[in-house]
Amino acid sequence: MNDEEARTRLLDAAEALFYAEGIQAVGMDRIRTESGIPLKRLYRLYPAKEALVTAYLERRDRRWMASLSAATRGQADPVGAVFEWLAEWFSEPDFRGCAFLNAYGELGAGPAGVLDVVRRHKAELRALLAGIAGPGREGLAEQLLLLVEGATVVAALEPGPGAAVRAREAAYVLVRADGTG
Template sequence: MDDEEARTRLLDAAEALFYAHGIQAVGMDRIRAESGVPLKRLYRVFPAKEALVTAYLERRDQRWTAGLRDAVTGATDPVGAVFAWLAGWFSEPDFRGCAFLNAFGELGAGPAGVLDVVRRHKAGLRALLGEVAGPGREDLADQLLILVEGATVVAALDPGPEPAQRAGEVARRLVSAARP
């Protein structure tokens, strides 16, 4: 096994375990056992747990954001596409809310590398929603962000498509009211 395969296996195990059980509840020994990566190689690839958590969140951000971007690109109703995509995500059997808010809730303002990834993810989401809202519609983008985040938190407590559908209805009203 080379370092790249070890990295992939470690990230796969970390993502499944951190998302399902929490970052602090999962130790490096459990990650090693689940991934099948020897301890020496684990610490060569990720010298500290913070490095593994940061890499897990960065990879999740790339996949999550790409999925949402694909859903809205070319959509005739990009705002509706956002909330339809969320409804599908909220209905996944392993849905546990926003990994970034979960990490921030667990770890607070530290470690700095993790907080940086969380902030970049939320800034990227806000930017994507700004594209969806359209030029000069920063207020609408901010409102959409609040709806997305609120629906995600509600769905974490009660998974299923309903929170996204309800937030999508409010988003459609905001878009209609904001039209010149």
């Protein structure tokens, strides 16, 4: 097995465990066991748990943002598409909230690499929403961000599409009030 395959197996195991159980609750030995990668190789590829957590979040960010971007691209109603995408995500059986907020909630301003990934993810989400809101509508983009984040937190406590549906209704009120739709 080459290093790329080993990284993939480690990241798959880390993502499943960290997202389901929390970062602090899962040790490197557990990741070794779940991935089938020897501990020595794990530490060669990820010299510290922070490096593995950072890599897990970076990979999750790329996949998450690509999926949301694809769901909104070219849509006649991109605001609605955001919340429809969220409703589907919130309905997944293993949904446990936002991995980035969960990581920040557990680790706070602790590991700099992890905090950087969390901040970058939120900046990317803000930029995507700004593109949807349109030029000169930064206030609307910020309001949409608050709705997305709030709905995600509520859905972590009450899984299912309900929070996304209610947030979409609020988003439409904001869009109409802003004069964009």
